[in-house]
Amino acid sequence: MVSLFPEPKYINETGGYTKSFNRLCLLNNLKKLDFERLKKITELRFWNYNDIAENISDTEKTGSLTITLIDSLENLETGTKTSGTALNPPDNTEELYKAQGYGLEINSEKIFLRFENYAGFIYGLTSLKQLLIEEKSVYKLPICTIKDYPSVPARAVAPTFSWYAGYGRIGFDSQLWGYDEWAEFLNICVDNKINQFNMVMYGYWPFELKHYEETTFRNIPLKIWNAENSKWLTIHYTHPNLEDPYLARFIELAHLLEVKLFAYVGLNSYNGGYTIKHPEARPKAPKTGEFLNDFDSLCLSHPGTVDYILAGMSEITRLGFDGFTLEESEEGFWYCECDACKETWYKGAASPGEAKHRANIWLLNKIYETVRKINPNTVIGIRAFRQPPLEKDPAFLKECVDSMPKDIMLFWAPALYVPETEFPKWCNAFGRDRIWARDTESNSITSTMGRLYRTFESNMIRYKDETNVQVIERDIEQHIGSVKMGVHGINGYIFEWFGLFMHLFAHGNYGWGSIMEQEDFFRRVCWHNFGKELGEKILYVMQNIITIHESQIPLYTTPFPFQKNKMTNADIPAIKAARANHPKILAMIEEIRTAVQNSKRLKSWLPHFDRLKNAERRNAVIYELVLASLRYEDEKDPKKKDPILDEILELNEQDFAIAKEMFFDINPVGETGVKSCMFPYHEMKRLIYNIRHPDTPDNDIICSGIEALGWLWL
Numbered sequence: 176m177v178s179l180f181p182e183p184k185y186i187n188e189t190g191g192y193t194k195s196f197n198r199l200c201l202l203n204n205l206k207k208l209d210f211e212r213l214k215k216i217t218e219l220r221f222w223n224y225n226d227i228a229e230n231i232s233d234t235e236k237t238g239s240l241t242i243t244l245i246d247s248l249e250n251l252e253t254g255t256k257t258s259g260t261a262l263n264p265p266d267n268t269e270e271l272y273k274a275q276g277y278g279l280e281i282n283s284e285k286i287f288l289r290f291e292n293y294a295g296f297i298y299g300l301t302s303l304k305q306l307l308i309e310e311k312s313v314y315k316l317p318i319c320t321i322k323d324y325p326s327v328p329a330r331a332v333a334p335t336f337s338w339y340a341g342y343g344r345i346g347f348d349s350q351l352w353g354y355d356e357w358a359e360f361l362n363i364c365v366d367n368k369i370n371q372f373n374m375v376m377y378g379y380w381p382f383e384l385k386h387y388e389e390t391t392f393r394n395i396p397l398k399i400w401n402a403e404n405s406k407w408l409t410i411h412y413t414h415p416n417l418e419d420p421y422l423a424r425f426i427e428l429a430h431l432l433e434v435k436l437f438a439y440v441g442l443n444s445y446n447g448g449y450t451i452k453h454p455e456a457r458p459k460a461p462k463t464g465e466f467l468n469d470f471d472s473l474c475l476s477h478p479g480t481v482d483y484i485l486a487g488m489s490e491i492t493r494l495g496f497d498g499f500t501l502e503e504s505e506e507g508f509w510y511c512e513c514d515a516c517k518e519t520w521y522k523g524a525a526s527p528g529e530a531k532h533r534a535n536i537w538l539l540n541k542i543y544e545t546v547r548k549i550n551p552n553t554v555i556g557i558r559a560f561r562q563p564p565l566e567k568d569p570a571f572l573k574e575c576v577d578s579m580p581k582d583i584m585l586f587w588a589p590a591l592y593v594p595e596t597e598f599p600k601w602c603n604a605f606g607r608d609r610i611w612a613r614d615t616e617s618n619s620i621t622s623t624m625g626r627l628y629r630t631f632e633s634n635m636i637r638y639k640d641e642t643n644v645q646v647i648e649r650d651i652e653q654h655i656g657s658v659k660m661g662v663h664g665i666n667g668y669i670f671e672w673f674g675l676f677m678h679l680f681a682h683g684n685y686g687w688g689s690i691m692e693q694e695d696f697f698r699r700v701c702w703h704n705f706g707k708e709l710g711e712k713i714l715y716v717m718q719n720i721i722t723i724h725e726s727q728i729p730l731y732t733t734p735f736p737f738q739k740n741k742m743t744n745a746d747i748p749a750i751k752a753a754r755a756n757h758p759k760i761l762a763m764i765e766e767i768r769t770a771v772q773n774s775k776r777l778k779s780w781l782p783h784f785d786r787l788k789n790a791e792r793r794n795a796v797i798y799e800l801v802l803a804s805l806r807y808e809d810e811k812d813p814k815k816k817d818p819i820l821d822e823i824l825e826l827n828e829q830d831f832a833i834a835k836e837m838f839f840d841i842n843p844v845g846e847t848g849v850k851s852c853m854f855p856y857h858e859m860k861r862l863i864y865n866i867r868h869p870d871t872p873d874n875d876i877i878c879s880g881i882e883a884l885g886w887l888w889l
């Protein structure tokens with residue numbers, strides 16, 4: 176059976192194979208598209224097959240297989256058999272077929288590739304590449320015909336370009352990349368037929384912004400661990416795109432591969448480092464003192480703040496981004512209480528949340544007018560209306576629709592924590608064409624966990640009791656729901672890439688329109704990408720790692736909303752089972768690492784398994800830490816109880832020492848005045864200090880990630 180992901184709409188196969196070849200010959204039978212551009216794209220698409228990429232010509236030579244390029248889908252007779260689980264959208268099939276579809280006819284001696292547009296060519300060629308079978312430095316292909324097209328026009332992923340930079344962290348994973356790493360990631364995304372990036376930029380800007388230099392990601396002090404001397408060193412970090420600017424080149428590459436780049440930024444939150452450098456411009460919080468984060472947004476009445484926000488959005492447009500995803504922060508419990516804001520936004524508003532909403536809609540309209548003047552084609556989307564109550568009154572939704580221009584798109588529609596009826600309600604209110612994304616944040620939840628691993632339900636102890644339900648299974652359900660509803664787009668989070676590639680495979684496959692059973696998909700996609708034997712091992716490891724976040728022990732009282740089941744004595748059998756299975760998982764990760772390292776095609780996947788190895792080594796320590804903490808809870812004798820705290824502190828050190836080997840950004844960041852760190856190590860020490868010194872407590876809380884603050888209602 177032919178293995179192809181994303182799953183194609185129609186495929187007929189004979190069981191036979193083409194002749195062997197080691198070069199490709201492109202024959203020009205084009206009437207409207209540019210042959211030279213197609214040749215260039217072909218070389219780029221074979222990014223992980225250098226031997227073929229270097230041997231693409233337009234004349235037939237010994238050893239070449241010819242691909243006749245035809246830029247028309249008229250009279251195409253391809254297979255009528257569906258692959259079984261590829262779903263058609265309710266309408267606009269013909270439109271999607273013309274815009275992004277292709278016909279691929281692979282005969283024993285030659286290939287015909289048909290398409291109407293560059294996107295269709297790219298997807299047809301990508302399918303061809305994915306079907307390659309390598310045998311001793313030559314290749315063959317399965318003889319088949321494919322007719323294929325996506326079920327939704329926009330299939331986005333949201334990677335992080337800078338995330339809470341300076342507010343709660345400095346950077347990890349893709350936030351530290353230069354051009355080469357981004358180009359490789361883009362290539363892998365196009366292999367999965369993704370056609371949009373919503374690049375997250377929160378905090379210090381990763382690009383130059385004239386007149387507001389203090390808001391850019393340059394020379395930010397941080398302490399990094401120097402293993403040679405066993406000491407912390409202070410360095411000054413500058414984002415790679417400021418050190419050696421590559422964004423323009425990257426946007427050009429993305430556009431050549433028919434991938435749109437959107438800026439995923441705050442509407443009025445975490446926009447550059449302005450609120451760090453200008454605390455006087457922050458909103459005035461109510462005097463109750465219960466609101467920790469007055470630092471992420473700007474008071475719109477304060478002189479200069481609106482000009483600043485508009486300057487940032489204008490620059491993003493000039494940089495060449497195709498659109499915006501503007502996020503309204505969820506924190507709707509209070510709003511600026513300065514006299515001017517009270518005068519402007521509170522009049523007639525029933526709650527601070529409503530005042531904030533009015534201010535935000537006003538700002539949204541301002542941004543809309545400003546960026547459209549620079550580029551009339553810029554797409555504006557919002558990620559808003561997410562505050563409780565989660566079930567919206569249709570009258571409220573209608574008011575939202577009426578309050579903004581009709582071509583503002585929606586990058587968030589509900590799915591989780593609400594009844595099934597909520598999604599159609601939003602589709603009806605805004606129109607299906609305006610829905611570009613749902614609540615598929617499973618990967619971003621993982622990225623709050625201090626580089627531990629979480630993808631599947633099975634990675635957690637008592638998943639069913641967790642308030643945050645975001646796992647890959649839920650993402651897939653939502654993608655299928657989006658396709659069935661026939662909305663414009665899907666968005667899948669890839670806040671972390673290393674070790675979490677299954678999310679990309681899922682966003683690619685289910686965004687394209689597959690309704691394959693999940694277990695079937697996980698297995699087959701692992702075989703497809705890594706071969707059967709290695710793929711099985713990889714899937715076993717990914718589904719059987721048990722991750723307990725350090726904050727899940729009872730004495731850790733600082734809120735961490737993303738995985739918050741507290742461990743109890745009833746969980747001990749599950750923890751001991753995880754401990755018993757740990758040597759097997761670690762050994763399998765080692766085997767996978769060796770196999771990947773020795774394979775010229777798979778070598779670039781090695782960092783994924785280095786990351787999993789680091790996480791699994793930490794898991795083993797964390798199991799002991801949890802067991803010790805449960806003994807601590809049970810122990811009634813103070814003399815015996817106190818030494819258990821030493822044991823916990825020692826295990827905390829061991830856990831952190833493993834993280835220190837690999838990661839760069841592991842200390843609290845406190846420039847805003849509120850300390851935050853994604854590693855619970857520092858807060859664990861503070862909490863234990865306070866248990867031991869109740870009379871002189873250290874009250875300087877270290878939040879478990881700035882992003883946790885907006886989620887505390889969960």
Ligand SMILES: [Zn+2]
Nearest residue numbers: 474511513516
């Ligand atoms: Zn104000």
